[in-house]
Amino acid sequence: MSRRGRTPLGLSGGALLAALTALLLLLTGCTGLPRDSEVEPRLTVDNADQRPAIVVEPEPPGVDAGPEEIAAGFIRAHNGVPEGFATARQYLAGTALDGWSPDQGILLLSSSNLSARRIAGGRVVVTAVAEAQVDPEGHVTQLPTEERRTLQLGVSQVAGGAWRVTSVPDDLGLWLSVADFERLYQPKRVYFASQNGPKVLLPDVRWFPEAGMTTALARAVIGAPPTWLTGVVRNRLPAGTRLQPNAVPVSATDRTATVTLSREALGASPLDREALWAAMLQTLSQAPGVSRVQLMVGSARLEAPGMGPDSSVEDLDYSVVPAPSGPVIVRKDAKLVWNNNDNDSRRPAPTPTDREPLPTIPSQWYQLAGDSRGREIAAIAGDRKTLGRWIAGKLTSRPSFGTQLVRPAYDGQNDLWVAGQALTAAGPGQSGGRPAAENPTTGPPTIWVIDTRQPVQQAQPQPVTAPWLGQRDVVALAVSPESARLALVVRDRSTRRTSLLLSGIVRDSSGEVDSLGTPVVVNPAISDLSSVTWADETTLGVLGRMPSSPERVEPIMVPLSGLAQPLGPAPGATAVVGSSIPQDRVFVVTDRGTVLAREGRSWEVFDQGDDVVAPAP
CATH class of the missing domain: 2.120.10.30 (TolB, C-terminal domain)
Incomplete structure (x- = not known):
């Protein structure tokens, strides 16, 4: 997506939000899009992306803000990905606090311009022009044409007379401008091993926020591949296989990412273990601060044919085929x-x-x-x-x-x-x-x-x-x-x-x-x-x-x-x-x-x- 510049943000999150997020992620097992910021134990920070950061802090609710300002401010605060949407949640009250799930996909707006209009029944209609959408796994699809989208939010006055958003549509995820999205998210390749024919790794491009990148990539590898690759890639991990615990720590000393899977993974065949190792090695090589990967079940290493302590994708006879090179x-x-x-x-x-x-x-x-x-x-x-x-x-x-x-x-x-x-x-x-x-x-x-x-x-x-x-x-x-x-x-x-x-x-x-x-x-x-x-x-x-x-x-x-x-x-x-x-x-x-x-x-x-x-x- 080179049409506009993209730069990363510095990332942080409150401990409470991180704990709640880890629990939510464990229950849902989703991949690309964020719930709240995750904490990755022992994360190496000195090898993070060194591009200049542009930090845009979302605005909290104004003391005297009216219902239209509150509704529009809530949408604009969706750019608070690094802070785990803490500011966006300040605009919410009542059932909206528990009812809003930002992981349900992203609507990409052509600009940050919004209009908000109050209608009868304690509701505000927010309108913006959409250009693309992102599914919950992180795949971006451009819309056939730019579309004017509307969103109805319930608003009420709460204690002290302040206006807050008290109800949201069940399917509301995030509304972000394209510029904010490209600043906050990065495209990464999630690899899957071929099922038959040459042993190659196929890339599936998904967009991830920088917060919790290593964990999100690992979760994507053990998740389902795109349906259009059915029969093309291996997807035979035993049902119920998941990250356990639901975070991937990266050692600050030797830069090793330790991916620990639930015991269901022990039921994988030798060939499927080999394919999992190859896909995990290649995918996590894109994560900042990662130079080695360990794949574990409990406290024991997940064994696979041909895997030594420092084996590479090539040692497993898998390859990532480059584009042709030559005259x-x-x-x-x-x-x-x-x-x-x-x-x-x-x-x-x-x-x-x-x-x-x-x-x-x-x-x-x-x-x-x-x-x-x-x-x-x-x-x-x-x-x-x-x-x-x-x-x-x-x-x-x-x-x-x-x-x-x-x-x-x-x-x-x-x-x-x-x-x-x-x-x-x-x-x-x-x-x-x-x-x-x-x-x-x-x-x-x-x-x-x-x-x-x-x-x-x-x-x-x-x-x-x-x-x-x-x-x-x-x-x-x-x-x-x-x-x-x-x-x-x-x-x-x-x-x-x-x-x-x-x-x-x-x-x-x-x-x-x-x-x-x-x-x-x-x-x-x-x-x-x-x-x-x-x-x-x-x-x-x-x-x-x-x-x-x-x-x-x-x-x-x-x-x-x-x-x-x-x-x-x-x-x-x-x-x-x-x-x-x-x-x-x-x-x-x-x-x-x-x-x-x-x-x-x-x-x-x-x-x-x-x-x-x-x-x-």
Whole structure:
């Protein structure tokens, strides 16, 4: 969420509030959003985030404040996250004191401007403009458009004649301005271990307040993963497993975070213990002051295969797959050349010594993709009915299996992905379809995968089970760096509206693609989507329109949990392509024979060319 600056606050909390919070957390077991500040015993403070702190103290109730001022003041005091909402509670009385639970999610406001209006029945209506919302686990979702939201609060005079908020809606959490939220919360990656296929850790970005960060991260690891990752990550800890005690102390001497679990954890299988250790090590490495992790049950260490006293994620054979790194391939008419951003774009770069010579691609083929070392190039024919593969410079084209084929994508597991409309009336995972020539309707939306390890003549496109596609055509797709997630742009055949989806790639015990999990919508605020790529493991790049500038299609950075960042006009943009060059997160392909890269606040020509390919991881 780089659109606005974000700085941390110094954090504190009263002992009584902390004690009450610890009890509440123990009963509820929630993850991302705060109840009140937590105290973490022996917390190291000398290695905390050293960015300059901006402290904004919430205002307590005025002595002579009227009902409207009290209602608006209560909402504004929601920024008292570091103090455990002590000031906000000063505005409450009666049932509101016990009825308000700030952990029920956050409504993010475009500004701190509020209006308050008193109505009949001892109530005040508070109105503000909302831009996004945060669920109780800490996931941020931008709203389709900015919305005017209203909130009714009950107000009464209490002892001494002072006005107080005496009733609140049951589902009221926090109302915070985006600026306050980015100042008070930080995005962190909660990792989950893959279930099948390569042993990788998948990140789920959630926002946490700095208070109690280590405890909140540990609780998130043992909690449930997002539902869209069902079947993709391991989630087999025995029921009832929890933190016990409900706090993670960090030693000030050796910076070790000690995570103690309840006895239910002893029922976990060796593989699940190993996965838990790997996820906990990687996740807690982000917490300030933590350099080592101990996972305990009672006073004994939770044993797992291969775990020594100072084992790392790599010792457990797990990895966090980084984005591709290395040169990219630029198409110049029929010729493909390597470009590592360290050469004169007027002449081809020499073929890197660890890369394959590149083939010539005839002009009737476009929408290129490449495997990890350029050994294989794929492209779509101009009629969008044929997929071609160049292996060792030789073209092999598949007999037509679909129409409206989109740019293909290689993953890191020797699979080639493509989508389009099937030639039969049967959709993914179905059978008995009629040929398209006999079927007057458009073929069903379908996603295929090809195993590139098979001999090229035998490698058949296999439909991937994805019944949730329904009547939505795939416009673009992109596989994540670790090959476990698929980003898609889809277009509804009835409404013509586009959506950005994220689905988990479910693999069987041998690592083969089995199906695609029910997806989650990523940032519904973006419309007219036409292209998608991975900028890094937690950020997508797209072409689309933002509500703030509906007159133009532009490249947009889309965090999987956060607010979209428009990157400004890129004249002639036709596609965004992920980069394997570290300093260039995405490229833009234009219809003007140029490939653009972001420099500062503008797009500059990276190279002359008709397309660009970032080889798969």
